[in-house]
Amino acid sequence: MTNEIFNNMPQVSIQNSTTANVKPQQPAQAAAPTASVPVKDSIPAAQVNNGPQTDVAELSTADKPKKGPIKKFKGFIAGIKKFFASAGEYIKGSVKGLISGAVAGSIVYSAGSLFNGARAKSAAKVGEEAVKSLKKFPAKTVALIAGGLAVAVNLFNASLNVTEKKSNIEHRWVGHYNK
Numbered sequence: 001m002t003n004e005i006f007n008n009m010p011q012v013s014i015q016n017s018t019t020a021n022v023k024p025q026q027p028a029q030a031a032a033p034t035a036s037v038p039v040k041d042s043i044p045a046a047q048v049n050n051g052p053q054t055d056v057a058e059l060s061t062a063d064k065p066k067k068g069p070i071k072k073f074k075g076f077i078a079g080i081k082k083f084f085a086s087a088g089e090y091i092k093g094s095v096k097g098l099i100s101g102a103v104a105g106s107i108v109y110s111a112g113s114l115f116n117g118a119r120a121k122s123a124a125k126v127g128e129e130a131v132k133s134l135k136k137f138p139a140k141t142v143a144l145i146a147g148g149l150a151v152a153v154n155l156f157n158a159s160l161n162v163t164e165k166k167s168n169i170e171h172r173w174v175g176h177y178n179k
Contacts, residue, residue, distance in 0.1 A: 078173035085165040093158025097151035105147030112139025 067075070116136045123134045 074173050078169050081169045081173065082166050085169060086162045089158045089162045089165060090155070093154045093161070094151075097154030097158075100154060101147035101150035104150045105143040108146045109139050109143035112137045112142060115139075 116139065119134060119136075
């Protein structure tokens with residue numbers, strides 16, 4: 001691009017707070033002398049209304065459209081199905097979480113106990129000072145954390161399953177926009 005586009009633009013400089021002086025960028029082409037224009041005439045200000053203004057709130061008191069007996073019945077059935085789907089999924093998630101938590105905790109505890117036993121046996125061969133300075137692996141604490149984590153993961157998955165089942169029930173029994 002060339003700079004020829006901007007050659008004919010006037011240059012504006014402000015002399016004081018009431019007048020503005022407009023000078024062309026190329027004085028050879030402009031034959032008219034620069035004119036002094038008041039600022040209030042060259043840039044009109046927006047009208048400001050300082051009068052008291054009030055906020056208006058339109059409250060919607062329109063009643064929801066009444067549902068017919070078939071939609072009420074379908075909504076009732078959907079509510080019962082959603083309740084039992086939620087209860088069933090959370091019960092399954094809790095039981096599965098407790099079982100997997102117990103398995104994970106017992107595996108971690110057993111591995112920690114074996115590790116501590118092997119370290120104690122090797123330290124006993126070296127001497128009594130090595131046995132006294134031996135730090136044990138906190139098998140019980142880590143096993144509880146692993147078990148709790150397994151329960152938490154299974155409950156989280158159960159909540160996702162509940163959401164999916166409720167959505168499917170809502171889709172089938174109530175519809176998309178019929179609330």
